[in-house]
Amino acid sequence: MDCAEVRGMLPEHALGTLGASDAARVREHLGACAGCRKETGELMEGVEVAALATAAQPPPELEDRVVAAVARAASRRAGRRRLPVAGLLAAALLLALGWGAAMAGRAGRLGNEAEMARRQAAQAAGDFGEFVGDLSGGGAREAVLRSTSWAGAGGRAVVFDSDVSGASDWILVVVGGLPEEDGPYRAKLRGEGGDLRVGRLWPSAEGRLAAYALFGALPEDREDVVVLDADGAVVLKGRLEAR
């Protein structure tokens, strides 16, 4: 497009009534032509005067509605941005735990190492809670999971309650010493409001099993963490308490 052709389109370009394909061609030309950019600027100033010509007083209550709408949108965006960070943190932790390094069968075979696994799980969960708490701002709760049947089994759970609007709450469950034949195992948050599914516990290294989940906002009345076997029987249980 040459300048003459573009100049004929500039009034409509400034008024916003140019078709999409012509508008794209005009924009491309403007990127390389200072003269047409200057003309566009002057026409845009005229359009702005036309806009001011019809200025009117909006109802007083509209301001708070608009501000609230922007705040909600900003909050949602913040939440979306935090999720990948949350995923990265969890992935980093699970790598540290040896996630994927062990095969499913190892969990049961290493049942006699339950005490070591429980200690390691507790350390990992503790480090995780401090790590996330330092990064995100908020409070962490922790539960020591004790076996209801197998003396050698146990674990820890850490819940991170974010105090940032729109950010996610987290839970990580790490257990050890559970017999393979009774699995797969699932973790849940339990309370007066019912159960919240955390998810299936997957084998990690050294006989540990782990699961994590993110929640938009974790209800405070879910105070217990339970681990159930394949038949739905509770095999591990613990109450969340502030760290």
Add this chain to the structure above:
Amino acid sequence: MGSTDAPDGPLTPEAERGLVRRLISGDEEAVRILYGRFAGPVYGLGLRLLGSPEAAQELTQDTFLAVWRKAPQYDPARGRLSTWIMVIAHNLGVDRLRREARRPVALVEDMETVGGEDDETEARILDRVATLEILSVLSAAERRLLGLAYYRGWTAREISLHDSIPLGTVKTRLRSALIKLRRAHGWKREL
């Protein structure tokens, strides 16, 4: 809380950039400052384009949401913040107008006959008088064409066909109208 008082003079380019940075970071006060400066023109444009206070309020809210969402794309080198915001408002309004085939209240040329309802407020009367004063530098033909293009979103070709005016004449008159407004009232762009 309200902050729709008259703005305290024009924003410097530095102030505009600072406001946009604060907006991106979600600063509520920045939203209120922008609202105080631009809500009137946006709302008025909505009234003129869409024809009802309810639709104008929705357009105002949609515009500020879009401004917040697009704030990282704002480039001061390509124009003033006020121009950018009004382009967003106009595009949103025209899109909605076309989507709903809504008929606006009136063209600019009809403004003398708009209003006059028993419950018309003093503010509305003043708004209307100000509009007529600003647009008085235009000829009747220019006011009509500008009204069809800006307040109804018609293309130059649609205007040409509707009013049986050569397309080139429509484009020339639109340009003439915009340049006249800029020369006569450019100082009023002090949002």
